[in-house]
Amino acid sequence: MSTVGTHISKEKDLNTQIESFVAQIKRRQIQGSYNVALATAQLLLRVVSATRWTHIDQLITQIKMLGKRLQSAQPRELACGNIIRRVLSLIREESEDTNDSESGDGAANSPLITSMFSLLSANDEYDSSRMSQGFGDGTSRSIKKDLKPYIIEGIQELIDELRSIDESIAGMGVEMIHENETILTPTPNSRTVLKFLLRAAQKRKFTVLVVEVFPNDVEKTHEFALKLAGAGIETTVITDAMVYSIMGRVGKVILGTNAVLANGGLLASAGAAMICQCANVHRTPVVVCTGLYKLSPMYPFDIESLIEVGDTGKVLEFEDGSLVDKVNVVNPLYDYVPPESVDLCITNMGGYSPSFMYRLVLDHYRQEDVIL
Numbered sequence: 001m002s003t004v005g006t007h008i009s010k011e012k013d014l015n016t017q018i019e020s021f022v023a024q025i026k027r028r029q030i031q032g033s034y035n036v037a038l039a040t041a042q043l044l045l046r047v048v049s050a051t052r053w054t055h056i057d058q059l060i061t062q063i064k065m066l067g068k069r070l071q072s073a074q075p076r077e078l079a080c081g082n083i084i085r086r087v088l089s090l091i092r093e094e095s096e097d098t099n100d101s102e103s104g105d106g107a108a109n110s111p112l113i114t115s116m117f118s119l120l121s122a123n124d125e126y127d128s129s130r131m132s133q134g135f136g137d138g139t140s141r142s143i144k145k146d147l148k149p150y151i152i153e154g155i156q157e158l159i160d161e162l163r164s165i166d167e168s169i170a171g172m173g174v175e176m177i178h179e180n181e182t183i184l185t186p187t188p189n190s191r192t193v194l195k196f197l198l199r200a201a202q203k204r205k206f207t208v209l210v211v212e213v214f215p216n217d218v219e220k221t222h223e224f225a226l227k228l229a230g231a232g233i234e235t236t237v238i239t240d241a242m243v244y245s246i247m248g249r250v251g252k253v254i255l256g257t258n259a260v261l262a263n264g265g266l267l268a269s270a271g272a273a274m275i276c277q278c279a280n281v282h283r284t285p286v287v288v289c290t291g292l293y294k295l296s297p298m299y300p301f302d303i304e305s306l307i308e309v310g311d312t313g314k315v316l317e318f319e320d321g322s323l324v325d326k327v328n329v330v331n332p333l334y335d336y337v338p339p340e341s342v343d344l345c346i347t348n349m350g351g352y353s354p355s356f357m358y359r360l361v362l363d364h365y366r367q368e369d370v371i372l
Contacts, residue, residue: 014050017043018066025074033079033258034191037293038162040070040083045155048087048148056095056147063088067372076308078259078267078296081372083158085297088369090154094147161348165291166195168348173200176287176346181251184243186211186275187268188224190256192289196346197254198231207234209250213269214240215314216333243275247282255288255337259306260295262361264339264354267306270332276341288345288354295347297361297370300336308333 021043024030030039047066053059067084074080169192177183177200185193188210197208210225212218221237228235238246253275257266266288279286300306312329339354352360 011050014046017046018069022069022073025070025077025080028074032189032191033077033294034162034166034291036074036077037079037083038159040080041087041155041159041162044083044087045152045159048151048155056091059151060088060091063091064369064372071372076306078298079293082293082296084372085365085369086158086293087155089364089366090158091147091151092366094150094154098147162291162293165293165348166192169289169291169346170195170199172346172351173197174203176200176252177204177206178251179204179206181206182209182249183207183252183254184209184211184247184250184275185254185256186213186243186272187256188213188221189217189269190289192291193254193256194224194227196289197228197233201228201231201233207236209246210235210237211243211271211275212237212239213271215331216310217269240271240274244278247278247284250279250282250284253279253284253286255286255342257288257290257294258334260288260290260345260357262295262297262299262358264342264345264357265300266290266337266339266342267334268337270335273335273337273341276337280341285343286341288342290345290347292347292349292360292364295357295360295364297365303336306334307336 021030021039024039025036030036044063044066047063048059051059051062053062063084067081067088070080070084173196177197181204183197183206185197185208187193200206208225208228210221210228212221225235225237255266255268255272255276257268259267261267276286278284298306310331310333312331315331316324316327316329318324339357342354345352345354345357347360349360
């Protein structure tokens with residue numbers, strides 16, 4: 001098969017993979033922030049490997065178009081857009097590093113110095129091609145070095161980071177949980193919190209109160225409690241209504257999260273906001289366990305647009321026809337927890353105050369990529 005034919009075949013295979021991934025996200029066949037983030041990173045690895053591009057701007061444009069498509073497929077799954085932005089930042093960084101290394105000493109070959117030299121020079125046969133480097137965001141310059149291997153390596157490192165995030169956070173469990181302490185968690189669907197507690201149980205003896213999170217996560221709550229009990233942790237499942245009365249005995253509230261926003265607020269399981277308010281009243285510390293892939297550069301200007309609504313039949317069954325017609329039932333799957341309700345965010349890079357999240361956003365994303 002010719003080179004052209006092989007390339008066409010690879011493009012068809014890639015388009016098929018993209019179509020399949022979009023369909024899986026729409027149908028919720030891929031659920032959970034971690035699974036979506038990992039699948040997105042793996043898809044981007046295949047895209048960068050199979051796509052032919054001669055200029056870095058072409059690659060950035062293609063990935064942005066893919067990001068828009070994935071976001072429109074599932075707008076409230078912020079982890080997907082976060083990974084797209086991380087990869088775009090990685091590409092821009094590799095491009096800038098290459099341009100800096102090719103410029104030698106830097107100042108002597110900068111566009112500004114070169115343009116001034118051209119004005120002072122008597123020789124009109126100045127090579128105008130060097131002025132095509134442009135200014136902008138640094139990615140519109142001509143690149144002689146093949147960046148594809150470096151970008152692929154960077155994405156692979158991102159995938160490795162995603163796979164090790166929970167272990168990195170779990171390693172801090174022993175430092176955060178004290179002997180004979182009572183821990184309350186209202187996020188039984190969080191694998192990060194589960195590993196955090198299991199690791200701490202290897203060296204600490206403590207009690208865990210798991211909130212039932214009715215009506216969406218009841219089954220997951222009992223599965224979560226069974227895993228903790230199987231590891232020798234004294235575990236009790238409590239109803240949502242018991243939280244306020246029992247909060248005085250709780251040493252810490254540990255939350256998992258679906259997303260962390262740029263202002264330090266977060267999206268967590270429905271009921272988490274009320275539990276955090278109870279903890280604040282009782283001066284109980286609230287600790288959030290989250291990977292950086294959940295950190296979003298978005299601000300909560302429109303909170304309702306971020307909250308997904310689930311099946312109202314779980315709250316009020318449709319068999320109760322006489323009552324259904326008289327009330328308006330809403331079943332939110334997530335709550336927005338404001339940053340002032342959280343004391344500490346534990347990430348795979350360490351612990352940070354919610355007010356410091358904006359700094360992490362600036363470190364991991366580029367301003368030009370916030371809107372895909």
